[in-house]
Amino acid sequence: MPFKDILGHEREIRVLREALNTGRLAHSYLFAGPEGIGKRKTAFELARALNCASATDDACGECASCLRAASGTHTNIVEVAPTVKDRDELVPDPSGLIRIEQIRDILSLLKYKADGGRKAVIVDGAERLMPQAANAFLKTLEEPPAGSIIMLVTSRPADLLPTIISRCQRVSFRPLPEEALIVALVEKTGATEEEAMTAARMTGRSLSLALKYIGEGRGDKGRELIKRLQSITDVSEALKFAEELSKKDDILEALETLKGWYRDRAIAASGAENLLVNRDVYGYSDGSFEGRRREGLAEDFFSIEETRRMIAPPRYANKLLAMEALILKLVD
Ligand SMILES: [Zn+2]
Known part of the structure; x- marks a missing residue:
């Protein structure tokens, strides 16, 4: 049936x-x-x-x-x-x-x-x-x-x-149960449990999106993205990074990755490390961004979400301008 x-x-x-x-x-x-x-x-x-x-x-x-x-x-x-x-x-x-x-x-x-x-x-x-x-x-x-x-x-x-x-x-409809999803992902893709957990949490416990996440190696792409953001030291580098991002076909996915990372840092700042979505990516953080307080991190999270909504249909805002404003704010 x-x-x-x-x-x-x-x-x-x-x-x-x-x-x-x-x-x-x-x-x-x-x-x-x-x-x-x-x-x-x-x-x-x-x-x-x-x-x-x-x-x-x-x-x-x-x-x-x-x-x-x-x-x-x-x-x-x-x-x-x-x-x-x-x-x-x-x-x-x-x-x-x-x-x-x-x-x-x-x-x-x-x-x-x-x-x-x-x-x-x-x-x-x-x-x-x-x-x-x-x-x-x-x-x-x-x-x-x-x-x-x-x-x-x-x-x-x-x-x-x-x-x-x-x-x-x-x-x-609620997300699928995490444990059952991790078992299914490990079985279907041969990913490690840690990778499967990151994929499950980053995709809101969605089977089809988590399979795609693992298949496209998005964990690695996410780590690269965050490493790059952390390496920015001046305005011209920030603008260059914004321009690169604005040309990416998967810009909306990149923004979801950033959201996940800011969410995790806000949670870690509250001392609830067991609730981290992206344990491996968070662990990558070199601490240089940790001067921001929890309120600032939450605000950044919402700025990323607002940017995502601006450039997605039906609003189609100018990607370059939207990303410049966002990246300048994040590295401020
Ligand atoms: Zn029938």
Whole structure:
């Protein structure tokens, strides 16, 4: 049974199965929680269960409807995800935006009656709804056409408009248990326990992100980044470093690494070393940055997060200016 193939989230899935059994599903859901832990998969299995020919509270995975859903050709199940514009084409891209034309397409699809079963719309990366698209969606979220269900999936619920959030029933997905995740990571990648722990903590205990973290050697990249920041001694070096960072394709990941490091230093300054995310990277610190007090470190942490939000969609601030301001502040 497909819900059973999902790692963790027993409580959330039990609630959804009860709602399926009793016919008390909400019209609109917000599946919120860290990236890469199974939220979209859960939404998809709920959509399949609603259309399955042989089961009531889970998809059988084997009937014609379940198989069509798995191949992405079920007319009742529609998925929308962020896109970028390549000439006039919309191309899927997780760092892009969900545009008004995509929402209009869904709205017109919802006008048709379901082909047996129930219509289900999954909006993955819902924090990337452009304001216009979000506004076009409000009325339908509040009252979807009879029998249809809308599921918004997001790892950044704070970035959604309050008017969107208030129209959905929220299901909060929690990070996977750390110990189980470390065991799975060591088993799948051959990483050491220490590496697996860093990957688990740096990625908010997300299986898919932690696998990527280990696969891309991000632990080593993070250590290099921090070493470089610590070596800066004057303004011109700071500006040069900011310029280099601003040209990196993985600039958002670099900012996440910096956030992890500042978080750890703030925690270490509070004497709670057992809670460090990045024990190996923190241990790398040569102490030259430790003049900063805990409040200063927390402030720096929020400056890094604000910079990340500024340069990410939909704001797209000038990367060079944003990074110059940030690095000058951090090495101040
Ligand atoms: Zn089925």
